[in-house]
Amino acid sequence: MPSASSSFQPRFAIIVAGGSGTRMGTDRPKQFLDLLGEPVLLHTLRRFAVPGLGIKRLVVVLPADQVATWEVLCAQYPAVPPHELVSGGTTRWASVKQGLAQLGHETAGTVAVHDGVRPLTPERVIEATYEAAHNHGAAVAAVVPKDSVRNLSQQGSYALNRSRLRLVQTPQCFELSLLRRAYQLPELNTFTDDASVVEDLHPIHIVEGDYRNLKITTPEDMLLAEALLRTE
Numbered sequence: 001m002p003s004a005s006s007s008f009q010p011r012f013a014i015i016v017a018g019g020s021g022t023r024m025g026t027d028r029p030k031q032f033l034d035l036l037g038e039p040v041l042l043h044t045l046r047r048f049a050v051p052g053l054g055i056k057r058l059v060v061v062l063p064a065d066q067v068a069t070w071e072v073l074c075a076q077y078p079a080v081p082p083h084e085l086v087s088g089g090t091t092r093w094a095s096v097k098q099g100l101a102q103l104g105h106e107t108a109g110t111v112a113v114h115d116g117v118r119p120l121t122p123e124r125v126i127e128a129t130y131e132a133a134h135n136h137g138a139a140v141a142a143v144v145p146k147d148s149v150r151n152l153s154q155q156g157s158y159a160l161n162r163s164r165l166r167l168v169q170t171p172q173c174f175e176l177s178l179l180r181r182a183y184q185l186p187e188l189n190t191f192t193d194d195a196s197v198v199e200d201l202h203p204i205h206i207v208e209g210d211y212r213n214l215k216i217t218t219p220e221d222m223l224l225a226e227a228l229l230r231t232e
């Protein structure tokens with residue numbers, strides 16, 4: 001169950017799966033690809049449907065032309081977690097905005113935004129990110145880079161101090177009214193995630209993520225996900 005400090009704050013989750021997966025290059029969207037017997041997105045939903053997390057509503061954002069396909073797909077699997085379907089937009093930002101609109105009548109709570117293509121997120125990371133958002137207003141899961149990092153410059157490139165860098169994952173959790181305010185501002189082409197949408201309004205707290213929490217983006221990520229899932 002959510003810890004005592006957050007027990008009076010309802011939890012919501014918006015799972016964004018409205019993308020087309022151009023970098024994956026498959027015919028069907030990567031969120032529908034089979035991962036050891038179930039679609040990637042179904043694995044992701046199951047991670048959030050764990051009773052101990054106490055999530056009140058699970059909203060799934062899909063490409064408008066894939067909603068019917070998803071409903072047919074879901075009918076083929078047992079015990080699909082209850083979820084609400086919403087059509088997305090042409091950018092991740094627009095899809096999150098649609099997901100937030102679905103929560104329009106909720107007055108308070110903590111909301112997680114999570115990529116539908118992160119099917120391996122440990123429960124510990126989800127719980128810690130909700131809890132940190134409850135305490136700090138805004139929290140994202142992130143990990144330390146394992147490789148050295150260089151910044152490209154006109155002269156060539158220079159090394160960055162990686163001890164001060166973090167690779168940001170999802171979930172990204174926020175106090176509901178804060179996320180709503182942030183998503184009322186105009187969309188910028190510098191937005192890559194929800195933290196970048198919120199950060200001008202509120203500081204972002206970093207929670208320890210997990211290297212297993214990979215985002216399925218290119219074909220080799222499916223092989224990695226399969227291998228990791230087999231160890232669970």
Ligand SMILES: Nc1ccn([C@@H]2O[C@H](COP(=O)(O)OP(=O)(O)OP(=O)(O)O)[C@@H](O)[C@H]2O)c(=O)n1
Pocket residue numbers: 016017018019020021022023024031061088089090091092093095096114115116117118215216217
């Ligand atoms: N218009 C969009 C674009 C992305 N997403 C979601 O945001 C997450 C992260 O995006 P990404 O990995 O970039 O997915 P795609 O946009 O599908 O991939 P690509 O950039 O390769 O086309 C994914 O779960 C994706 O479905 C979304 O809901 N709506």
Ligand SMILES: C[C@](O)(CO)[C@H](O)COP(=O)(O)O
Pocket residue numbers: 092115167168169170192193194215217
């Ligand atoms: C939200 C995200 O997964 C955090 O790392 C990432 O920014 C999504 O980026 P993408 O280019 O849409 O895959």
